[in-house]
Amino acid sequence: MFSRSQRLLSLAALTTALLGSALAGGSTGTYGAHDGFLNVNGAHMHYVSVGQGTPMLLLHGYPLSGELFSRNRQALAAAGYRVITIDHRGYGQSTAPASDPGSLQTYAQDALAMMDQLNVPRAIIGGMSMGGPIAFEMYRGAPQRFLGLILIDTIANPASIVEQNLWKGMAQKASAFGPQSLAPELLKDMLTGQTRVNRMADATFLTNIVKQASVAADVAGANVLATRPDSIPTLKTITVPTLIIEGLEDTVYPPEFSLKMQQNIPGSKLVVIPGAAHAAIFEKASAANAAILNWARSHNLR
Incomplete structure:
Protein backbone atom coordinates (compact mmCIF):
# COMPACT_ATOMS: atom_id res chain seq x y z
CA MET A 1 0.00 0.00 0.00
CA PHE A 2 1.35 3.42 -0.90
CA SER A 3 1.92 6.06 1.79
CA ARG A 4 0.18 9.43 1.58
CA SER A 5 3.46 11.09 0.55
CA GLN A 6 3.88 8.58 -2.29
CA ARG A 7 0.31 9.19 -3.40
CA LEU A 8 0.89 12.95 -3.38
CA LEU A 9 4.01 12.53 -5.50
CA SER A 10 2.01 10.39 -7.91
CA LEU A 11 -0.70 13.02 -8.25
CA ALA A 12 1.91 15.75 -8.70
CA ALA A 13 3.35 13.80 -11.60
CA LEU A 14 -0.13 13.30 -13.03
CA THR A 15 -0.89 17.01 -12.78
CA THR A 16 2.39 17.92 -14.46
CA ALA A 17 1.70 15.45 -17.24
CA LEU A 18 -1.80 16.80 -17.77
CA LEU A 19 -0.58 20.38 -17.92
CA GLY A 20 2.26 19.45 -20.22
CA SER A 21 -0.08 17.58 -22.54
CA ALA A 22 -2.60 20.39 -22.56
CA LEU A 23 0.05 22.96 -23.45
CA ALA A 24 1.73 20.84 -26.11
CA GLY A 25 1.52 21.33 -29.86
CA GLY A 26 2.64 24.95 -30.10
CA SER A 27 0.30 26.36 -27.45
CA THR A 28 2.89 26.53 -24.66
CA GLY A 29 2.52 29.79 -22.77
CA THR A 30 -0.62 30.82 -24.63
CA TYR A 31 -2.86 30.30 -21.62
CA GLY A 32 -0.27 30.93 -18.92
CA ALA A 33 -0.70 27.61 -17.12
CA HIS A 34 0.84 27.50 -13.67
CA ASP A 35 0.45 25.32 -10.62
CA GLY A 36 1.82 25.95 -7.18
CA PHE A 37 1.24 26.05 -3.44
CA LEU A 38 0.18 28.76 -1.02
CA ASN A 39 0.08 28.75 2.78
CA VAL A 40 -3.47 29.65 3.77
CA ASN A 41 -5.03 29.61 7.24
CA GLY A 42 -2.51 27.04 8.45
CA ALA A 43 -2.96 24.76 5.42
CA HIS A 44 -0.59 24.16 2.48
CA MET A 45 -2.91 24.63 -0.49
CA HIS A 46 -2.34 23.47 -4.06
CA TYR A 47 -3.79 25.39 -7.01
CA VAL A 48 -3.68 25.43 -10.80
CA SER A 49 -4.17 28.66 -12.75
CA VAL A 50 -4.67 28.56 -16.51
CA GLY A 51 -5.22 31.50 -18.84
CA GLN A 52 -5.62 35.23 -18.62
CA GLY A 53 -8.73 37.34 -18.47
CA THR A 54 -11.84 37.22 -16.32
CA PRO A 55 -11.09 35.03 -13.28
CA MET A 56 -13.12 31.86 -12.81
CA LEU A 57 -12.60 29.92 -9.56
CA LEU A 58 -13.88 26.33 -9.58
CA LEU A 59 -14.39 24.39 -6.33
CA HIS A 60 -14.44 20.60 -6.38
CA GLY A 61 -16.72 18.22 -4.56
CA TYR A 62 -16.20 15.41 -2.06
CA PRO A 63 -13.74 13.66 -1.92
CA LEU A 64 -12.08 14.85 -5.12
CA SER A 65 -9.57 17.56 -6.08
CA GLY A 66 -9.13 20.36 -8.57
CA GLU A 67 -8.25 17.73 -11.17
CA LEU A 68 -11.99 17.15 -11.50
CA PHE A 69 -11.82 20.20 -13.79
CA SER A 70 -8.89 18.95 -15.88
CA ARG A 71 -11.14 18.84 -18.97
CA ASN A 72 -12.50 22.34 -18.43
CA ARG A 73 -9.50 24.55 -17.70
CA GLN A 74 -7.99 24.77 -21.17
CA ALA A 75 -11.29 25.13 -23.03
CA LEU A 76 -12.43 27.95 -20.76
CA ALA A 77 -9.01 29.60 -20.78
CA ALA A 78 -9.01 29.55 -24.57
CA ALA A 79 -12.20 31.62 -24.50
CA GLY A 80 -10.58 34.37 -22.43
CA TYR A 81 -10.87 33.29 -18.80
CA ARG A 82 -8.31 32.80 -16.08
CA VAL A 83 -9.41 29.45 -14.67
CA ILE A 84 -8.26 28.69 -11.13
CA THR A 85 -8.82 25.36 -9.44
CA ILE A 86 -7.80 24.56 -5.88
CA ASP A 87 -7.53 21.41 -3.83
CA HIS A 88 -9.45 21.89 -0.59
CA ARG A 89 -7.35 21.25 2.49
CA GLY A 90 -6.54 17.56 2.86
CA TYR A 91 -7.57 16.74 -0.72
CA GLY A 92 -5.40 16.25 -3.78
CA GLN A 93 -2.01 17.80 -3.11
CA SER A 94 -3.18 20.12 -0.31
CA THR A 95 -2.44 19.33 3.31
CA ALA A 96 -4.04 20.55 6.52
CA PRO A 97 -3.03 20.83 10.16
CA ALA A 98 -4.46 18.18 12.48
CA SER A 99 -6.10 20.99 14.45
CA ASP A 100 -8.30 21.99 11.50
CA PRO A 101 -8.83 19.25 8.90
CA GLY A 102 -11.73 21.22 7.40
CA SER A 103 -15.17 22.71 7.93
CA LEU A 104 -17.62 24.61 5.78
CA GLN A 105 -16.40 27.92 7.17
CA THR A 106 -12.74 26.95 6.77
CA TYR A 107 -13.19 25.81 3.16
CA ALA A 108 -14.90 29.12 2.34
CA GLN A 109 -12.23 31.16 4.12
CA ASP A 110 -9.50 29.18 2.34
CA ALA A 111 -11.00 29.92 -1.07
CA LEU A 112 -11.31 33.64 -0.34
CA ALA A 113 -7.76 33.75 1.01
CA MET A 114 -6.50 31.97 -2.11
CA MET A 115 -8.23 34.64 -4.20
CA ASP A 116 -6.45 37.30 -2.15
CA GLN A 117 -3.03 35.73 -2.59
CA LEU A 118 -3.60 35.22 -6.32
CA ASN A 119 -4.64 38.87 -6.72
CA VAL A 120 -8.23 38.07 -7.67
CA PRO A 121 -10.55 40.70 -6.17
CA ARG A 122 -13.64 39.26 -7.90
CA ALA A 123 -14.35 36.10 -9.87
CA ILE A 124 -16.97 33.90 -11.39
CA ILE A 125 -17.13 31.25 -8.67
CA GLY A 126 -18.34 27.74 -9.38
CA GLY A 127 -18.92 24.84 -7.01
CA MET A 128 -19.53 21.17 -7.79
CA SER A 129 -21.41 19.09 -5.20
CA MET A 130 -19.76 20.00 -1.85
CA GLY A 131 -18.35 23.01 -3.66
CA GLY A 132 -21.90 24.40 -3.87
CA PRO A 133 -22.41 24.79 -0.10
CA ILE A 134 -18.90 26.26 0.06
CA ALA A 135 -19.85 28.81 -2.62
CA PHE A 136 -23.05 29.66 -0.72
CA GLU A 137 -21.01 30.20 2.44
CA MET A 138 -18.64 32.45 0.53
CA TYR A 139 -21.56 34.42 -0.87
CA ARG A 140 -23.13 34.91 2.54
CA GLY A 141 -19.89 36.36 3.85
CA ALA A 142 -18.47 38.16 0.82
CA PRO A 143 -21.01 38.66 -1.99
CA GLN A 144 -18.86 41.48 -3.39
CA ARG A 145 -16.25 38.91 -4.47
CA PHE A 146 -18.64 37.33 -7.01
CA LEU A 147 -18.92 38.30 -10.66
CA GLY A 148 -21.14 35.30 -11.27
CA LEU A 149 -22.05 31.95 -9.75
CA ILE A 150 -21.99 28.45 -11.27
CA LEU A 151 -23.68 25.62 -9.37
CA ILE A 152 -22.77 22.15 -10.63
CA ASP A 153 -24.64 19.03 -9.52
CA THR A 154 -25.14 20.50 -6.08
CA ILE A 155 -27.90 21.34 -3.62
CA ALA A 156 -29.13 24.18 -1.40
CA ASN A 157 -31.27 22.00 0.92
CA PRO A 158 -29.89 20.78 4.24
CA ALA A 159 -29.16 17.06 4.44
CA SER A 160 -32.11 14.81 5.23
CA ILE A 161 -31.81 12.22 8.01
CA VAL A 162 -31.11 9.54 5.41
CA GLU A 163 -28.40 11.61 3.75
CA GLN A 164 -26.85 12.54 7.10
CA ASN A 165 -26.38 8.85 7.88
CA LEU A 166 -24.99 8.18 4.41
CA TRP A 167 -22.20 10.72 4.95
CA LYS A 168 -21.57 9.46 8.47
CA GLY A 169 -21.13 6.01 6.95
CA MET A 170 -18.62 7.40 4.45
CA ALA A 171 -16.60 8.90 7.28
CA GLN A 172 -16.64 5.63 9.20
CA LYS A 173 -15.60 3.65 6.15
CA ALA A 174 -12.69 6.00 5.35
CA SER A 175 -11.55 5.78 8.97
CA ALA A 176 -11.72 2.01 9.02
CA PHE A 177 -10.48 1.09 5.55
CA GLY A 178 -8.79 4.19 4.11
CA PRO A 179 -9.72 6.75 1.44
CA GLN A 180 -9.46 4.20 -1.38
CA SER A 181 -12.43 2.33 0.09
CA LEU A 182 -14.74 5.21 -0.85
CA ALA A 183 -14.10 4.92 -4.59
CA PRO A 184 -16.50 2.00 -5.28
CA GLU A 185 -19.21 3.72 -3.21
CA LEU A 186 -18.88 6.98 -5.12
CA LEU A 187 -18.02 6.03 -8.70
CA LYS A 188 -21.38 4.37 -9.28
CA ASP A 189 -22.94 7.80 -8.73
CA MET A 190 -20.22 9.97 -10.27
CA LEU A 191 -20.44 8.38 -13.72
CA THR A 192 -23.24 6.71 -15.65
CA GLY A 193 -23.13 2.96 -16.16
CA GLN A 194 -22.46 3.50 -19.86
CA THR A 195 -19.39 5.58 -19.11
CA ARG A 196 -18.09 3.15 -16.50
CA VAL A 197 -18.35 0.31 -19.01
CA ASN A 198 -17.22 2.03 -22.19
CA ARG A 199 -14.78 4.63 -20.82
CA MET A 200 -13.08 2.80 -18.02
CA ALA A 201 -10.19 5.29 -18.04
CA ASP A 202 -12.61 7.91 -16.74
CA ALA A 203 -13.47 5.77 -13.75
CA THR A 204 -9.78 5.05 -13.13
CA PHE A 205 -8.95 8.76 -13.26
CA LEU A 206 -11.58 9.71 -10.68
CA THR A 207 -10.70 6.70 -8.53
CA ASN A 208 -7.08 7.84 -8.37
CA ILE A 209 -8.21 11.31 -7.28
CA VAL A 210 -10.38 9.85 -4.51
CA LYS A 211 -7.38 7.91 -3.21
CA GLN A 212 -5.35 11.11 -2.74
CA ALA A 213 -7.46 12.45 0.13
CA SER A 214 -6.37 12.06 3.73
CA VAL A 215 -8.60 10.17 6.14
CA ALA A 216 -9.03 13.36 8.18
CA ALA A 217 -10.24 15.22 5.08
CA ASP A 218 -12.67 12.43 4.21
CA VAL A 219 -14.14 12.63 7.70
CA ALA A 220 -14.25 16.45 7.70
CA GLY A 221 -15.88 16.66 4.27
CA ALA A 222 -18.47 14.05 5.14
CA ASN A 223 -19.34 16.04 8.25
CA VAL A 224 -19.70 19.22 6.18
CA LEU A 225 -22.17 17.50 3.86
CA ALA A 226 -24.10 15.93 6.74
CA THR A 227 -24.41 19.17 8.69
CA ARG A 228 -24.61 21.78 5.93
CA PRO A 229 -27.01 24.64 6.64
CA ASP A 230 -30.20 25.35 4.75
CA SER A 231 -29.14 27.61 1.87
CA ILE A 232 -32.61 28.03 0.37
CA PRO A 233 -32.96 31.46 2.04
CA THR A 234 -29.57 32.41 0.56
CA LEU A 235 -30.81 31.71 -2.97
CA LYS A 236 -33.23 34.61 -2.91
CA THR A 237 -30.40 37.01 -2.00
CA ILE A 238 -28.22 36.11 -4.98
CA THR A 239 -28.07 39.02 -7.40
CA VAL A 240 -25.18 37.99 -9.66
CA PRO A 241 -25.72 36.02 -12.90
CA THR A 242 -26.11 32.36 -11.98
CA LEU A 243 -25.80 29.18 -14.04
CA ILE A 244 -26.94 25.78 -12.76
CA ILE A 245 -25.51 22.69 -14.47
CA GLU A 246 -27.12 19.33 -13.77
CA GLY A 247 -26.45 15.81 -15.02
CA LEU A 248 -29.74 14.27 -16.08
CA GLU A 249 -28.76 10.96 -14.47
CA ASP A 250 -27.40 12.45 -11.23
CA THR A 251 -28.63 10.22 -8.40
CA GLN A 263 -36.82 28.76 -9.27
CA ASN A 264 -35.41 30.54 -6.21
CA ILE A 265 -32.48 32.43 -7.78
CA PRO A 266 -33.80 35.40 -9.76
CA GLY A 267 -32.77 35.30 -13.43
CA SER A 268 -30.77 32.08 -13.11
CA LYS A 269 -30.34 29.59 -15.95
CA LEU A 270 -30.58 25.80 -15.66
CA VAL A 271 -28.82 23.51 -18.15
CA VAL A 272 -29.49 19.77 -17.86
CA ILE A 273 -26.92 17.56 -19.59
CA PRO A 274 -28.17 14.21 -20.93
CA GLY A 275 -26.01 11.13 -20.43
CA ALA A 276 -24.27 12.59 -17.40
CA ALA A 277 -24.38 11.66 -13.73
CA HIS A 278 -23.02 13.48 -10.65
CA ALA A 279 -19.65 14.35 -12.22
CA ALA A 280 -21.26 15.91 -15.30
CA ILE A 281 -18.54 18.59 -15.45
CA PHE A 282 -16.03 15.79 -16.13
CA GLU A 283 -18.14 13.11 -17.80
CA LYS A 284 -19.64 15.48 -20.39
CA ALA A 285 -17.00 18.20 -20.26
CA SER A 286 -17.63 19.53 -23.78
CA ALA A 287 -21.32 20.09 -23.07
CA ALA A 288 -20.53 21.66 -19.70
CA ASN A 289 -17.90 23.95 -21.23
CA ALA A 290 -20.34 25.06 -23.92
CA ALA A 291 -23.01 25.77 -21.31
CA ILE A 292 -20.61 27.87 -19.24
CA LEU A 293 -19.33 29.86 -22.21
CA ASN A 294 -22.78 30.50 -23.67
CA TRP A 295 -24.06 31.68 -20.30
CA ALA A 296 -21.01 33.86 -19.61
CA ARG A 297 -21.23 35.52 -23.01
CA SER A 298 -24.92 36.21 -22.55
CA HIS A 299 -24.05 38.20 -19.41
CA ASN A 300 -20.93 39.83 -20.85
CA LEU A 301 -18.79 38.16 -18.20
CA ARG A 302 -15.52 38.75 -20.05
Missing part, protein backbone atom coordinates in the same frame (compact mmCIF):
# COMPACT_ATOMS: atom_id res chain seq x y z
CA VAL A 252 -26.84 12.10 -5.61
CA TYR A 253 -28.61 15.42 -6.10
CA PRO A 254 -31.18 14.76 -8.85
CA PRO A 255 -32.49 17.40 -11.27
CA GLU A 256 -35.42 18.28 -9.00
CA PHE A 257 -33.01 20.00 -6.61
CA SER A 258 -31.45 22.03 -9.41
CA LEU A 259 -34.89 23.05 -10.62
CA LYS A 260 -35.71 24.26 -7.10
CA MET A 261 -32.54 26.35 -7.06
CA GLN A 262 -33.36 27.81 -10.47
Whole structure:
Protein backbone atom coordinates (compact mmCIF):
# COMPACT_ATOMS: atom_id res chain seq x y z
CA MET A 1 0.00 0.00 0.00
CA PHE A 2 1.35 3.42 -0.90
CA SER A 3 1.92 6.06 1.79
CA ARG A 4 0.18 9.43 1.58
CA SER A 5 3.46 11.09 0.55
CA GLN A 6 3.88 8.58 -2.29
CA ARG A 7 0.31 9.19 -3.40
CA LEU A 8 0.89 12.95 -3.38
CA LEU A 9 4.01 12.53 -5.50
CA SER A 10 2.01 10.39 -7.91
CA LEU A 11 -0.70 13.02 -8.25
CA ALA A 12 1.91 15.75 -8.70
CA ALA A 13 3.35 13.80 -11.60
CA LEU A 14 -0.13 13.30 -13.03
CA THR A 15 -0.89 17.01 -12.78
CA THR A 16 2.39 17.92 -14.46
CA ALA A 17 1.70 15.45 -17.24
CA LEU A 18 -1.80 16.80 -17.77
CA LEU A 19 -0.58 20.38 -17.92
CA GLY A 20 2.26 19.45 -20.22
CA SER A 21 -0.08 17.58 -22.54
CA ALA A 22 -2.60 20.39 -22.56
CA LEU A 23 0.05 22.96 -23.45
CA ALA A 24 1.73 20.84 -26.11
CA GLY A 25 1.52 21.33 -29.86
CA GLY A 26 2.64 24.95 -30.10
CA SER A 27 0.30 26.36 -27.45
CA THR A 28 2.89 26.53 -24.66
CA GLY A 29 2.52 29.79 -22.77
CA THR A 30 -0.62 30.82 -24.63
CA TYR A 31 -2.86 30.30 -21.62
CA GLY A 32 -0.27 30.93 -18.92
CA ALA A 33 -0.70 27.61 -17.12
CA HIS A 34 0.84 27.50 -13.67
CA ASP A 35 0.45 25.32 -10.62
CA GLY A 36 1.82 25.95 -7.18
CA PHE A 37 1.24 26.05 -3.44
CA LEU A 38 0.18 28.76 -1.02
CA ASN A 39 0.08 28.75 2.78
CA VAL A 40 -3.47 29.65 3.77
CA ASN A 41 -5.03 29.61 7.24
CA GLY A 42 -2.51 27.04 8.45
CA ALA A 43 -2.96 24.76 5.42
CA HIS A 44 -0.59 24.16 2.48
CA MET A 45 -2.91 24.63 -0.49
CA HIS A 46 -2.34 23.47 -4.06
CA TYR A 47 -3.79 25.39 -7.01
CA VAL A 48 -3.68 25.43 -10.80
CA SER A 49 -4.17 28.66 -12.75
CA VAL A 50 -4.67 28.56 -16.51
CA GLY A 51 -5.22 31.50 -18.84
CA GLN A 52 -5.62 35.23 -18.62
CA GLY A 53 -8.73 37.34 -18.47
CA THR A 54 -11.84 37.22 -16.32
CA PRO A 55 -11.09 35.03 -13.28
CA MET A 56 -13.12 31.86 -12.81
CA LEU A 57 -12.60 29.92 -9.56
CA LEU A 58 -13.88 26.33 -9.58
CA LEU A 59 -14.39 24.39 -6.33
CA HIS A 60 -14.44 20.60 -6.38
CA GLY A 61 -16.72 18.22 -4.56
CA TYR A 62 -16.20 15.41 -2.06
CA PRO A 63 -13.74 13.66 -1.92
CA LEU A 64 -12.08 14.85 -5.12
CA SER A 65 -9.57 17.56 -6.08
CA GLY A 66 -9.13 20.36 -8.57
CA GLU A 67 -8.25 17.73 -11.17
CA LEU A 68 -11.99 17.15 -11.50
CA PHE A 69 -11.82 20.20 -13.79
CA SER A 70 -8.89 18.95 -15.88
CA ARG A 71 -11.14 18.84 -18.97
CA ASN A 72 -12.50 22.34 -18.43
CA ARG A 73 -9.50 24.55 -17.70
CA GLN A 74 -7.99 24.77 -21.17
CA ALA A 75 -11.29 25.13 -23.03
CA LEU A 76 -12.43 27.95 -20.76
CA ALA A 77 -9.01 29.60 -20.78
CA ALA A 78 -9.01 29.55 -24.57
CA ALA A 79 -12.20 31.62 -24.50
CA GLY A 80 -10.58 34.37 -22.43
CA TYR A 81 -10.87 33.29 -18.80
CA ARG A 82 -8.31 32.80 -16.08
CA VAL A 83 -9.41 29.45 -14.67
CA ILE A 84 -8.26 28.69 -11.13
CA THR A 85 -8.82 25.36 -9.44
CA ILE A 86 -7.80 24.56 -5.88
CA ASP A 87 -7.53 21.41 -3.83
CA HIS A 88 -9.45 21.89 -0.59
CA ARG A 89 -7.35 21.25 2.49
CA GLY A 90 -6.54 17.56 2.86
CA TYR A 91 -7.57 16.74 -0.72
CA GLY A 92 -5.40 16.25 -3.78
CA GLN A 93 -2.01 17.80 -3.11
CA SER A 94 -3.18 20.12 -0.31
CA THR A 95 -2.44 19.33 3.31
CA ALA A 96 -4.04 20.55 6.52
CA PRO A 97 -3.03 20.83 10.16
CA ALA A 98 -4.46 18.18 12.48
CA SER A 99 -6.10 20.99 14.45
CA ASP A 100 -8.30 21.99 11.50
CA PRO A 101 -8.83 19.25 8.90
CA GLY A 102 -11.73 21.22 7.40
CA SER A 103 -15.17 22.71 7.93
CA LEU A 104 -17.62 24.61 5.78
CA GLN A 105 -16.40 27.92 7.17
CA THR A 106 -12.74 26.95 6.77
CA TYR A 107 -13.19 25.81 3.16
CA ALA A 108 -14.90 29.12 2.34
CA GLN A 109 -12.23 31.16 4.12
CA ASP A 110 -9.50 29.18 2.34
CA ALA A 111 -11.00 29.92 -1.07
CA LEU A 112 -11.31 33.64 -0.34
CA ALA A 113 -7.76 33.75 1.01
CA MET A 114 -6.50 31.97 -2.11
CA MET A 115 -8.23 34.64 -4.20
CA ASP A 116 -6.45 37.30 -2.15
CA GLN A 117 -3.03 35.73 -2.59
CA LEU A 118 -3.60 35.22 -6.32
CA ASN A 119 -4.64 38.87 -6.72
CA VAL A 120 -8.23 38.07 -7.67
CA PRO A 121 -10.55 40.70 -6.17
CA ARG A 122 -13.64 39.26 -7.90
CA ALA A 123 -14.35 36.10 -9.87
CA ILE A 124 -16.97 33.90 -11.39
CA ILE A 125 -17.13 31.25 -8.67
CA GLY A 126 -18.34 27.74 -9.38
CA GLY A 127 -18.92 24.84 -7.01
CA MET A 128 -19.53 21.17 -7.79
CA SER A 129 -21.41 19.09 -5.20
CA MET A 130 -19.76 20.00 -1.85
CA GLY A 131 -18.35 23.01 -3.66
CA GLY A 132 -21.90 24.40 -3.87
CA PRO A 133 -22.41 24.79 -0.10
CA ILE A 134 -18.90 26.26 0.06
CA ALA A 135 -19.85 28.81 -2.62
CA PHE A 136 -23.05 29.66 -0.72
CA GLU A 137 -21.01 30.20 2.44
CA MET A 138 -18.64 32.45 0.53
CA TYR A 139 -21.56 34.42 -0.87
CA ARG A 140 -23.13 34.91 2.54
CA GLY A 141 -19.89 36.36 3.85
CA ALA A 142 -18.47 38.16 0.82
CA PRO A 143 -21.01 38.66 -1.99
CA GLN A 144 -18.86 41.48 -3.39
CA ARG A 145 -16.25 38.91 -4.47
CA PHE A 146 -18.64 37.33 -7.01
CA LEU A 147 -18.92 38.30 -10.66
CA GLY A 148 -21.14 35.30 -11.27
CA LEU A 149 -22.05 31.95 -9.75
CA ILE A 150 -21.99 28.45 -11.27
CA LEU A 151 -23.68 25.62 -9.37
CA ILE A 152 -22.77 22.15 -10.63
CA ASP A 153 -24.64 19.03 -9.52
CA THR A 154 -25.14 20.50 -6.08
CA ILE A 155 -27.90 21.34 -3.62
CA ALA A 156 -29.13 24.18 -1.40
CA ASN A 157 -31.27 22.00 0.92
CA PRO A 158 -29.89 20.78 4.24
CA ALA A 159 -29.16 17.06 4.44
CA SER A 160 -32.11 14.81 5.23
CA ILE A 161 -31.81 12.22 8.01
CA VAL A 162 -31.11 9.54 5.41
CA GLU A 163 -28.40 11.61 3.75
CA GLN A 164 -26.85 12.54 7.10
CA ASN A 165 -26.38 8.85 7.88
CA LEU A 166 -24.99 8.18 4.41
CA TRP A 167 -22.20 10.72 4.95
CA LYS A 168 -21.57 9.46 8.47
CA GLY A 169 -21.13 6.01 6.95
CA MET A 170 -18.62 7.40 4.45
CA ALA A 171 -16.60 8.90 7.28
CA GLN A 172 -16.64 5.63 9.20
CA LYS A 173 -15.60 3.65 6.15
CA ALA A 174 -12.69 6.00 5.35
CA SER A 175 -11.55 5.78 8.97
CA ALA A 176 -11.72 2.01 9.02
CA PHE A 177 -10.48 1.09 5.55
CA GLY A 178 -8.79 4.19 4.11
CA PRO A 179 -9.72 6.75 1.44
CA GLN A 180 -9.46 4.20 -1.38
CA SER A 181 -12.43 2.33 0.09
CA LEU A 182 -14.74 5.21 -0.85
CA ALA A 183 -14.10 4.92 -4.59
CA PRO A 184 -16.50 2.00 -5.28
CA GLU A 185 -19.21 3.72 -3.21
CA LEU A 186 -18.88 6.98 -5.12
CA LEU A 187 -18.02 6.03 -8.70
CA LYS A 188 -21.38 4.37 -9.28
CA ASP A 189 -22.94 7.80 -8.73
CA MET A 190 -20.22 9.97 -10.27
CA LEU A 191 -20.44 8.38 -13.72
CA THR A 192 -23.24 6.71 -15.65
CA GLY A 193 -23.13 2.96 -16.16
CA GLN A 194 -22.46 3.50 -19.86
CA THR A 195 -19.39 5.58 -19.11
CA ARG A 196 -18.09 3.15 -16.50
CA VAL A 197 -18.35 0.31 -19.01
CA ASN A 198 -17.22 2.03 -22.19
CA ARG A 199 -14.78 4.63 -20.82
CA MET A 200 -13.08 2.80 -18.02
CA ALA A 201 -10.19 5.29 -18.04
CA ASP A 202 -12.61 7.91 -16.74
CA ALA A 203 -13.47 5.77 -13.75
CA THR A 204 -9.78 5.05 -13.13
CA PHE A 205 -8.95 8.76 -13.26
CA LEU A 206 -11.58 9.71 -10.68
CA THR A 207 -10.70 6.70 -8.53
CA ASN A 208 -7.08 7.84 -8.37
CA ILE A 209 -8.21 11.31 -7.28
CA VAL A 210 -10.38 9.85 -4.51
CA LYS A 211 -7.38 7.91 -3.21
CA GLN A 212 -5.35 11.11 -2.74
CA ALA A 213 -7.46 12.45 0.13
CA SER A 214 -6.37 12.06 3.73
CA VAL A 215 -8.60 10.17 6.14
CA ALA A 216 -9.03 13.36 8.18
CA ALA A 217 -10.24 15.22 5.08
CA ASP A 218 -12.67 12.43 4.21
CA VAL A 219 -14.14 12.63 7.70
CA ALA A 220 -14.25 16.45 7.70
CA GLY A 221 -15.88 16.66 4.27
CA ALA A 222 -18.47 14.05 5.14
CA ASN A 223 -19.34 16.04 8.25
CA VAL A 224 -19.70 19.22 6.18
CA LEU A 225 -22.17 17.50 3.86
CA ALA A 226 -24.10 15.93 6.74
CA THR A 227 -24.41 19.17 8.69
CA ARG A 228 -24.61 21.78 5.93
CA PRO A 229 -27.01 24.64 6.64
CA ASP A 230 -30.20 25.35 4.75
CA SER A 231 -29.14 27.61 1.87
CA ILE A 232 -32.61 28.03 0.37
CA PRO A 233 -32.96 31.46 2.04
CA THR A 234 -29.57 32.41 0.56
CA LEU A 235 -30.81 31.71 -2.97
CA LYS A 236 -33.23 34.61 -2.91
CA THR A 237 -30.40 37.01 -2.00
CA ILE A 238 -28.22 36.11 -4.98
CA THR A 239 -28.07 39.02 -7.40
CA VAL A 240 -25.18 37.99 -9.66
CA PRO A 241 -25.72 36.02 -12.90
CA THR A 242 -26.11 32.36 -11.98
CA LEU A 243 -25.80 29.18 -14.04
CA ILE A 244 -26.94 25.78 -12.76
CA ILE A 245 -25.51 22.69 -14.47
CA GLU A 246 -27.12 19.33 -13.77
CA GLY A 247 -26.45 15.81 -15.02
CA LEU A 248 -29.74 14.27 -16.08
CA GLU A 249 -28.76 10.96 -14.47
CA ASP A 250 -27.40 12.45 -11.23
CA THR A 251 -28.63 10.22 -8.40
CA VAL A 252 -26.84 12.10 -5.61
CA TYR A 253 -28.61 15.42 -6.10
CA PRO A 254 -31.18 14.76 -8.85
CA PRO A 255 -32.49 17.40 -11.27
CA GLU A 256 -35.42 18.28 -9.00
CA PHE A 257 -33.01 20.00 -6.61
CA SER A 258 -31.45 22.03 -9.41
CA LEU A 259 -34.89 23.05 -10.62
CA LYS A 260 -35.71 24.26 -7.10
CA MET A 261 -32.54 26.35 -7.06
CA GLN A 262 -33.36 27.81 -10.47
CA GLN A 263 -36.82 28.76 -9.27
CA ASN A 264 -35.41 30.54 -6.21
CA ILE A 265 -32.48 32.43 -7.78
CA PRO A 266 -33.80 35.40 -9.76
CA GLY A 267 -32.77 35.30 -13.43
CA SER A 268 -30.77 32.08 -13.11
CA LYS A 269 -30.34 29.59 -15.95
CA LEU A 270 -30.58 25.80 -15.66
CA VAL A 271 -28.82 23.51 -18.15
CA VAL A 272 -29.49 19.77 -17.86
CA ILE A 273 -26.92 17.56 -19.59
CA PRO A 274 -28.17 14.21 -20.93
CA GLY A 275 -26.01 11.13 -20.43
CA ALA A 276 -24.27 12.59 -17.40
CA ALA A 277 -24.38 11.66 -13.73
CA HIS A 278 -23.02 13.48 -10.65
CA ALA A 279 -19.65 14.35 -12.22
CA ALA A 280 -21.26 15.91 -15.30
CA ILE A 281 -18.54 18.59 -15.45
CA PHE A 282 -16.03 15.79 -16.13
CA GLU A 283 -18.14 13.11 -17.80
CA LYS A 284 -19.64 15.48 -20.39
CA ALA A 285 -17.00 18.20 -20.26
CA SER A 286 -17.63 19.53 -23.78
CA ALA A 287 -21.32 20.09 -23.07
CA ALA A 288 -20.53 21.66 -19.70
CA ASN A 289 -17.90 23.95 -21.23
CA ALA A 290 -20.34 25.06 -23.92
CA ALA A 291 -23.01 25.77 -21.31
CA ILE A 292 -20.61 27.87 -19.24
CA LEU A 293 -19.33 29.86 -22.21
CA ASN A 294 -22.78 30.50 -23.67
CA TRP A 295 -24.06 31.68 -20.30
CA ALA A 296 -21.01 33.86 -19.61
CA ARG A 297 -21.23 35.52 -23.01
CA SER A 298 -24.92 36.21 -22.55
CA HIS A 299 -24.05 38.20 -19.41
CA ASN A 300 -20.93 39.83 -20.85
CA LEU A 301 -18.79 38.16 -18.20
CA ARG A 302 -15.52 38.75 -20.05
